[in-house]
Amino acid sequence: MPRVLILLLVLIGASGLARADLHEAVAGLGSRSFDDKAQAIEQIARSGDPQATVILDALESRELVEDRANQRIVLGEKGGDGWVLKDPISGEALGTVGSRDARPVVINNRLRELIHNLRAVAALASANPLERRAAASQLVGNDDPVVLDALRERQREEDNPLVSGVIDTALNIAVLRNPDTELAVRLNAIDAVAGSLEPAVRNVLRDRFSETDASSEKRAAQKALASIDARAERYQMADTLFFGLSLGSVLLLAAIGLAITFGVMGVINMAHGELIMLGAYTTYMVQQIFPQGHEWSLLVAVPAAFLVSGFAGVLIERLVIRFLYGRPLETLLATFGVSLILQQAVRLIFSPLNRTVVTPEWMSGALQINPVFSLTFNRLYIVFFALAVFLLLQLVLKKTRLGLQVRAVSQNRNTARGLGIRRERVNALTFGLGSGIAGIAGVALAQLTNVGPNLGQAYIIDSFMVVVFGGVGNLWGTLTAAFGLGIANKLIEPMAGAVLAKIVILVFIILFIQRKPRGLFPQRGRAAEE
Amino acid sequence: MKSKINLKRLAAAGLACGSLLYGSAALAADTIKVGVLHSLSGTMAISESTLKDTVLMMIKEQNAKGGVMGKKLEPVVVDPASDWPLFAEKARQLITQDKVDVIFGCWTSVSRKSVLPVVEELNGLLFYPVQYEGEESSKNVFYTGAAPNQQAIPAVDYLLNDLGVKRFVLAGTDYVYPRTTNKILEAYLKAKGIKEDDIMINYTPFGQSDWQSIVSRIKEFGGEGKKTAVVSTINGDANVPFYKELANQGVDASDIPVVAFSVGEQELSGIDTGPLVGHLAAWNYFESVYNDANDKFIEQWHQYIGDDKRVTNDPMEATYIGFNMWVKAVEKAKSTDTDKVAAAMIGMQTPNLTGGTAVMNKNHHLSKPVLIGEIQDDGQFAVVWQTDGLVKGDAWSDYLPGSKDLIADWTKPVMCGNYNSKTKTCGGQAAQ
Numbered sequence: 001m002p003r004v005l006i007l008l009l010v011l012i013g014a015s016g017l018a019r020a021d022l023h024e025a026v027a028g029l030g031s032r033s034f035d036d037k038a039q040a041i042e043q044i045a046r047s048g049d050p051q052a053t054v055i056l057d058a059l060e061s062r063e064l065v066e067d068r069a070n071q072r073i074v075l076g077e078k079g080g081d082g083w084v085l086k087d088p089i090s091g092e093a094l095g096t097v098g099s100r101d102a103r104p105v106v107i108n109n110r111l112r113e114l115i116h117n118l119r120a121v122a123a124l125a126s127a128n129p130l131e132r133r134a135a136a137s138q139l140v141g142n143d144d145p146v147v148l149d150a151l152r153e154r155q156r157e158e159d160n161p162l163v164s165g166v167i168d169t170a171l172n173i174a175v176l177r178n179p180d181t182e183l184a185v186r187l188n189a190i191d192a193v194a195g196s197l198e199p200a201v202r203n204v205l206r207d208r209f210s211e212t213d214a215s216s217e218k219r220a221a222q223k224a225l226a227s228i229d230a231r232a233e234r235y236q237m238a239d240t241l242f243f244g245l246s247l248g249s250v251l252l253l254a255a256i257g258l259a260i261t262f263g264v265m266g267v268i269n270m271a272h273g274e275l276i277m278l279g280a281y282t283t284y285m286v287q288q289i290f291p292q293g294h295e296w297s298l299l300v301a302v303p304a305a306f307l308v309s310g311f312a313g314v315l316i317e318r319l320v321i322r323f324l325y326g327r328p329l330e331t332l333l334a335t336f337g338v339s340l341i342l343q344q345a346v347r348l349i350f351s352p353l354n355r356t357v358v359t360p361e362w363m364s365g366a367l368q369i370n371p372v373f374s375l376t377f378n379r380l381y382i383v384f385f386a387l388a389v390f391l392l393l394q395l396v397l398k399k400t401r402l403g404l405q406v407r408a409v410s411q412n413r414n415t416a417r418g419l420g421i422r423r424e425r426v427n428a429l430t431f432g433l434g435s436g437i438a439g440i441a442g443v444a445l446a447q448l449t450n451v452g453p454n455l456g457q458a459y460i461i462d463s464f465m466v467v468v469f470g471g472v473g474n475l476w477g478t479l480t481a482a483f484g485l486g487i488a489n490k491l492i493e494p495m496a497g498a499v500l501a502k503i504v505i506l507v508f509i510i511l512f513i514q515r516k517p518r519g520l521f522p523q524r525g526r527a528a529e530e
Numbered sequence: 531m532k533s534k535i536n537l538k539r540l541a542a543a544g545l546a547c548g549s550l551l552y553g554s555a556a557l558a559a560d561t562i563k564v565g566v567l568h569s570l571s572g573t574m575a576i577s578e579s580t581l582k583d584t585v586l587m588m589i590k591e592q593n594a595k596g597g598v599m600g601k602k603l604e605p606v607v608v609d610p611a612s613d614w615p616l617f618a619e620k621a622r623q624l625i626t627q628d629k630v631d632v633i634f635g636c637w638t639s640v641s642r643k644s645v646l647p648v649v650e651e652l653n654g655l656l657f658y659p660v661q662y663e664g665e666e667s668s669k670n671v672f673y674t675g676a677a678p679n680q681q682a683i684p685a686v687d688y689l690l691n692d693l694g695v696k697r698f699v700l701a702g703t704d705y706v707y708p709r710t711t712n713k714i715l716e717a718y719l720k721a722k723g724i725k726e727d728d729i730m731i732n733y734t735p736f737g738q739s740d741w742q743s744i745v746s747r748i749k750e751f752g753g754e755g756k757k758t759a760v761v762s763t764i765n766g767d768a769n770v771p772f773y774k775e776l777a778n779q780g781v782d783a784s785d786i787p788v789v790a791f792s793v794g795e796q797e798l799s800g801i802d803t804g805p806l807v808g809h810l811a812a813w814n815y816f817e818s819v820y821n822d823a824n825d826k827f828i829e830q831w832h833q834y835i836g837d838d839k840r841v842t843n844d845p846m847e848a849t850y851i852g853f854n855m856w857v858k859a860v861e862k863a864k865s866t867d868t869d870k871v872a873a874a875m876i877g878m879q880t881p882n883l884t885g886g887t888a889v890m891n892k893n894h895h896l897s898k899p900v901l902i903g904e905i906q907d908d909g910q911f912a913v914v915w916q917t918d919g920l921v922k923g924d925a926w927s928d929y930l931p932g933s934k935d936l937i938a939d940w941t942k943p944v945m946c947g948n949y950n951s952k953t954k955t956c957g958g959q960a961a962q
Contacts, residue, residue, distance in 0.1 A: 034914070062906060068820075100825055106912040108904055109693075109808045113784040203755035243742040250740070344571060352575035354770065358802055366778055376778040379742070449739040450770045454573050458737050493743050498734040499704050 019089060022047050026055060026088050029105050030066055030073050037111055045118045053122075055088050060115050062104035064088065069101060076102050117142065121150045129160040136166040141173060141200035148174050169196050176204045183214050190217070194224035197235075197371045202228055235373035240490050246379040248486025249386035250448065252479060253441035254459040255466035256390060259478040260434030261313075263467050264410045265427065267321055268328055270335040272463060273456025274342035275435045278312055279305035279442020280451045281346060284355045294358045298443060305439035312342075313435020317428045325427075339456065346453045354452040363447060382444050389440060390479055396433070397475070406430045410473065469509050471519030481520060485509075561604035562597070562866055564589060565624035567635025567645070567656075572612025573737075577766065577845070578637045580796060581659060582607060584846045585634045587834040588853040598860050606630055610641070617641040621648045621656075631866035632657065632856055634849060639663060639706050646671065655868045657856060659848035661791060661813075663710035667925040667938030667947040670868065672875060673895050674852035674888075675845060676814055677923040678714050682761075684900040685789050685812035686715060688915050689759045690722060693787065696756035697728040699748050701764055704733040708763035711791070715761060717929040728756065738768045741775040749779060752786040760788040769793050770801050773809070783808025789902070795841035798909040806905045814884070814898040815847035816911045821885040841909070851888045851896065854880040876941060886920065893938035895923025 021043065028040030041059070044052050058064040058075050065076035065083060074094055076083040083102040085094040107115075116138060123135035132154075139147055151167050158164040172189040175181050181189075190208070193201045202225065209221040254276060261269045282305040287297045316338055324331045363381055366374040397403035405426045408416040417423050442455070449455065466485060470477030485505060492501040516522070566585050568578035589603045597603055606628045610617040617636065624630045625648070632655045636642040639662050649656045649670040661676040689695040700715060702708025712731060719729060730751050732744060752758035764772055769792070776788065789810040795817050798806075817828065827850065832838050855878045856871070862878075863870040875890050882888040882898070889897040897920040903911025926936035926948065935952045939945070946956035 062908070100820070103820060104906075104912070106914065108912075108914040109784045109787060112808055116784075199753035199755075202753075206755070239746060240743065243740075243746070246742060247740050347571060347575060352571075352579050353796070353799065354576060354767070356799070356801060359774075364778065364805070366780060368780070374779065376742075376775075378774075378778060448771060448774070450767045452576060452767065454737070454767065458739060490743055494747065497732065498738060498744065502735060 019049070022049050022051070022089055026073050029059065029064065030071070034108055034111060037105075037107065038114055041111060041114055041118070049089075051089050051091075056115050056118070058088070059105060059107060060112065064105045065102040066105060067094075067097065067102050069097065073105060074102075076104075117144075117147065121147060124150055124154045129163055132158075132160070132163045133166055136163055136170060140166065140170040140198055142170070143174065143177065169193055169198060169201065173200055173204050176208055183217060186217055187220055190220045190224055194227060197228065197232060199371060202232075232372050235370065239373060240494070241487065242375055242379075244487030244490035245383055245483065246486070247489055248483035249379075249383040250445070251462055251466050251486055252386045252390065252482035253382070253444050254438075255463040255470075255478055255482055256386075256393065256475070257434045257436075257438035257441060258463045259467050259470075259475055260393075260437065261431055262464070263473045263475070263478065264406060265430055265434070266328075266410075266472075267325075267431065268332045268335065269316075269321075269434075270332060270460065271316060271339040271342060271456075272435075272438055273458070273460035274339045275309045275313060275438035275456070276442040276445060276459055277346065277451075277453070277456040278309045278342070279439030280357070280446040280455055281350065281355070281442075282308045282439065283443045283446040284350075284357050284451055287358055295360045295362065298360060298363075298447075301443045302440055305443045306436040307439075309439025309442065310432040310436030313438075314428050314432040316435070317431035321431065322424070322427070339460075343453045343456070350453075352453060354450045357446040357451050359447055378447050382447070385444055389437065390475070393437065394475060402426070402429060402433075406433075465506075465509055468513065469519055471521035471523065473523045474519075474521045477519060477521035561602045562599075562860070563604050563606055563628060563630040565621075565628065565630035565633035565635070566605055566607045567610060567617065567620055567624065567633050568637065569612040569641075570607075570609040573766070574612040574637055574641075577796065578612075580843075581634070581637070581845055581849050583835060584831075584849045585853065587831065588850065590834070591830070592853075592857060598857050599864065610635075614638075614640050614644045618644045618648050621645045621654070622652070625649070625652045625654045631655070631860075632871075634659070634852065636660070637845075642671075653868050655856075655871060657849075657852035659845045659852055661844070663707045664714075664925055664927055665710060665930075665933055667893050667895070667940075669872065669894075669940055669945075669947060671894060672852060672855075672872075672890065673923065673925075674848040674855075676898060676900075677895050677925060678711055678927055679924040680814060680898050680900055680921045681791055681812050682711050682715055683718060684917060684921065685791070685810070685902060686718060686761065688810075688812075688902050689761075689787075689789060692915060693759065694757050695759040695787075696724070697730075697751065697754070697758040698724065699730045699732065699751060699758065699760040701732045701734070701744070701748070701760055701762050703738070703763065703765040703768060704735055705765070708733065708765070711763050712761075714927045714929045717931075721929065734764070734768065736765070736768065738764075739771045741772045742779075745772070745775045745779050745781065748786065749781055752781075758786050760786060762788050762790040763792060764790070765792050766797075769797055773801060773806050776809075777805030783810075783904070794843040794845075795910065796843045798905065799839075799841055801909075803905055803909045804907050807907050809905045810902055810914075811905070811911060812900060812902050813844040813911075814900060815844045815882070816884075816901055816903045816913060817842045818903070818906075818910045818912060819884045819901070821883075823881055823885070824883045827883055847883045848896075851880055851882055855888070855890055872940070889920065891922055892941050893923065893925045894940060895925055895938075897922045 025040045025043035029037055031037055044055055055064060063076055065074060067074050067085060073088065075086040075088050082096050082098040084096050087094055120135040120138040123131050126132050139151060151170055155164060155167045158167060172193045175189045176186060205221045205225050209218060209225060212218055258272050261267050283301040286301040286304055287294060290297050320334050320338060321331060324334060359378065363378045366376045367380065368374045397406060405421050408421055409423060409426050413423060466481045467478055469485065470481030489501050489505055492504055496504060566582050568582040569575050570579050570582060586605055589605050592598065593602050606624060608620045608624060610620045621633060624633055634657045636645055636658050637660050642658055645656060646668060650668060654670055656671045657674060658671055659674050661681050664677045698719060700712045702712055716729060748760060787808065787810055789812060791812060793811050794813060828842055831842055832840065855875060858880060859871045859874040859878055860866055863874040876892055878890045879887050884899055886899055891897060900917045900921055901913050902915040903913050906912050925938040926933040928934055935950050936948045937951050938947045939949060948957040950957060
């Protein structure tokens, strides 16, 4: 019995002592010097105290604050008009202070990485193999002996082949970086990492190649490098292709509404870009109305944007364009005026500042296929979305009564009227359809670029370019032109730079239109020849 | 009968007209007119409209304190609509028709260059509140934003010395400010021993929205083993898609930090900054700087604009300093005459918002502290580094071959904006 007591006392004493250290370490975070702070962080992590993770998490999320009046480091949560303070070690409530009376402890990139690495070392022991693998990946290329020891220790127990593969790579890099390792060991390590696309592997191999005196090692490194480079190159081509497809899908989305209003109806609508902008602002409004529903708000935004922009389109047609059919120059000027009015209206209602549209979680980040090839989710979804919109539009035009009427009116206005089609109604609805699709494009573009009054201007020229290049009046032409121009642009860009790539494409289109004024896929038949 | 009535009306109208003219003349004598030349529509409205509000707020505050020399300040706001030639026309209108005594205005360098000949011809006074590429000093302009040596050079020093960066990507929008700044930086980096292969320069058009291949090239350039950083002079709207692409392609600030010269609190208020934490910006002011003057300024701004969420930024501080200096200079000169005010401006000191004092130098540029901040997830910056003291604004860069020997000195006996200290000649505009 007394022994147990003594043991208990010792334990309490020990933890009491650790607590005092922890207090000191936390106070050390108040220092101005980042070196002192780094030391304090390591001290906190080493203490093994259950509060340590809480403190480091708070430090990273800016919830560890300096109470200015009492000059102490405490946990602080933003609440109401100020900070709700808590003791970092006991968790005891310390009351509230004003929002500028406490300030978060500043950390920089170095400290942030230190915390990440410390956390990764801890996560190596996680029960979840995915977490272990992520932790190991984070530590690839790290030279710290403590980290390497942790990795080695983990490797002894690791039973998941994916995780141990990553740890192997990390350890082999360390072996290659160490100048004292024997040649045979080094050669083995080179063999082991030869298939990896990790940038750290490539760098260490290159270093070995230039530094080593042993010809066998030089050869091994060279061979491994060549195979890595060849693989990386293939993935880079795939990357470029994906960039092109993605740019193409953006062009397609922007142009497809115009392909209806300009291509099918023949109206030069300079306000097309502003209809896209209205769609983007609708996305913003939907997110404002459902502040909790960021994850699914886009699903509501798509039909909402279609309705808003479509309605605006019908209004423009009824109030302006209706009077100007057959007078392209006047239509151009009038719709340009409409575009300026819409821009300034948005500036007055929403202010000239850009609005934040939140990207849902499922659209952020990238599908990491390997260290050199990844597909960003937002772009990936937009490629599919553009194709879906295109197919849906084809269905509407080919399979519905409205579609039939639209095609009839676009082929020959007077005959269509003679057959009993209400031209006025069809015109308004067609323009509404094209405008509505511009609105849908706005929802997608809001995920990629700024939502501001100038959003539309950036896309109007590209849209006309795509429609004219593809052949006025031909939706498949628009599709081909959009993807063709997108991929061509991305192929030229790495060689010529972004500015020149745009110029080259523009010059190409001008020359092309000179030779084939009707675009890639001209409409044939008597109606088109007139 | 009919003509009589008409005559009566005419007389009445004439009288009304006359009294109106008299009234406005009387008003003019009692007020000092302040011209505000910032775009309220068009592409630049996003940045410039805030500065218009700042000037109006300062005027309101000054009037509440009793105005200047016992006269009320009267703002004259015009909208040059982001249209560069219109800037020149509106400046001419402000000076000749509205008879303003001072103009606060311009943002882009091209708008300043278009206003420059007008203020020089009409001997007006312009306060320019934005960081710019330097290589200019006019008798009629006071530059209260940063010159390259007060922003770009210290930022690169930080990257070289504190972060140990060995490779640099200089990415910018394709126009005069990034091109000149990058030329200076390239010369500076080479002087510091960075090899040509380790510098990548990339320009993109205005409003670039597709950054996929550029970010992927930066990633590749940075994956070659040496610590790499991006120095960004990307302007305005193009930043949002650039940062979004960085985040999506997983370029982390601890791998490849981006230090930006055109991204401040206001630009960040349009994006979700969660994935950008740790990227850097160099300015002379951050909203997050803690001191009483800044607290007071922020509170005043929130009250004036009626929105607690509106942020403050560096050009607003530059406007604040410029306005306060002008007020003090007018009081010192006891006149609003351009030459007298300009002479009184030199050596003028007013408090800045980072707890120090701004000093106007002989070359019409300020002495300022340089701060480097890291982006936080609330859209603010945390200061991670700052210069020990004030850095004097240098109008003519020491790192460009053409301007190495040039200085600007608007005091006697030099009185010249680009004086060659070797040949002892004045290359441009000189005061008579």
